[in-house]
Amino acid sequence: MKKAKIRILIIILIIITVIAGTFIIINSKNTNQAVKPVSETKEDPLITKLKNEKYYIAKNLDRYLAYKENNDYELSKIIADVNSNLDKKRYEDVTETDTSNYNLMLVNKYYYLTEDYEPDDLVTLTSKYNLGANSKLRKEAANAFMKMSDAATLDNISIKNASAYRSYQYQVNLYDRYVARDGKEAADTYSARAGFSEHQTGLALDINNVDDSFENTDAFRWLQKHAFEYGFILRFPKDKEDITGYQYEPWHYRYVGVETAKQIYNENLTLEEYYAYYIENKKST
Numbered sequence: 001m002k003k004a005k006i007r008i009l010i011i012i013l014i015i016i017t018v019i020a021g022t023f024i025i026i027n028s029k030n031t032n033q034a035v036k037p038v039s040e041t042k043e044d045p046l047i048t049k050l051k052n053e054k055y056y057i058a059k060n061l062d063r064y065l066a067y068k069e070n071n072d073y074e075l076s077k078i079i080a081d082v083n084s085n086l087d088k089k090r091y092e093d094v095t096e097t098d099t100s101n102y103n104l105m106l107v108n109k110y111y112y113l114t115e116d117y118e119p120d121d122l123v124t125l126t127s128k129y130n131l132g133a134n135s136k137l138r139k140e141a142a143n144a145f146m147k148m149s150d151a152a153t154l155d156n157i158s159i160k161n162a163s164a165y166r167s168y169q170y171q172v173n174l175y176d177r178y179v180a181r182d183g184k185e186a187a188d189t190y191s192a193r194a195g196f197s198e199h200q201t202g203l204a205l206d207i208n209n210v211d212d213s214f215e216n217t218d219a220f221r222w223l224q225k226h227a228f229e230y231g232f233i234l235r236f237p238k239d240k241e242d243i244t245g246y247q248y249e250p251w252h253y254r255y256v257g258v259e260t261a262k263q264i265y266n267e268n269l270t271l272e273e274y275y276a277y278y279i280e281n282k283k284s285t
């Protein structure tokens with residue numbers, strides 16, 4: 001009996017020793033792991049460089065790194081592309097537009113308006129300012145456009161609306177017509193799918209003649225110099241086609257308000273880049 005008792009005691013002691021030993025080892029490992037980063041505070045140089053970029057957004061860090069793996073671009077382009085959602089699938093990875101941003105709402109291939117969205121303050125431009133059938137803009141944008149057109153007239157330049165507000169249904173018909181003519185892939189480069197067209201905001205318009213020849217007109221040159229003074233930006237610039245997702249459109253302008261238009265002009269941004277950094281990012285911090 002005594003021997004058996006001692007044996008059991010020894011076994012219990014061994015078990016306790018093993019458990020305690022394991023516990024100590026695990027604990028010391030954890031402590032080591034916790035201590036390590038403190039003793040090695042050096043950050044990955046790539047991350048440091050990214051953080052020093054002007055338009056760096058902290059919550060996008062993982063996406064910058066993943067995008068950089070597949071795209072050997074300059075860091076400023078990595079930042080601009082990811083901020084503009086180029087690492088996401090167009091028309092698939094999408095979010096409903098926050099229309100409470102009013103003049104700064106973003107509509108593109110990642111942000112959409114619902115079928116029933118229609119601005120509540122659309123006004124019709126008079127024939128003095130208008131060439132086409134889609135002659136409505138939101139009130140503030142319409143006033144700014146008329147002011148701009150009047151100023152251009154004083155310089156002997158004619159600036160008129162060719163197509164402004166388009167309803168969801170209008171965009172459905174337009175896009176379907178282009179797809180029938182050129183196929184979906186080609187149509188997507190120049191025409192927005194319904195819900196994804198900025199024309200549905202009532203803040204965008206096409207000016208004078210809707211073709212590439214507009215670039216070589218005095219009206220275009222005047223707009224290049226003065227549009228931002230009235231709160232309008234050239235929405236799809238030549239050198240930013242990958243970011244906007246659209247071919248260069250010298251005729252398409254978007255109202256964003258004078259202050260924002262000036263900033264976008266001075267910093268050479270698109271609305272995509274501006275929105276990500278100055279609107280969305282600032283909201284979340």
Ligand SMILES: [Zn+2]
Nearest residue numbers: 199205206252
């Ligand atoms: Zn347009």
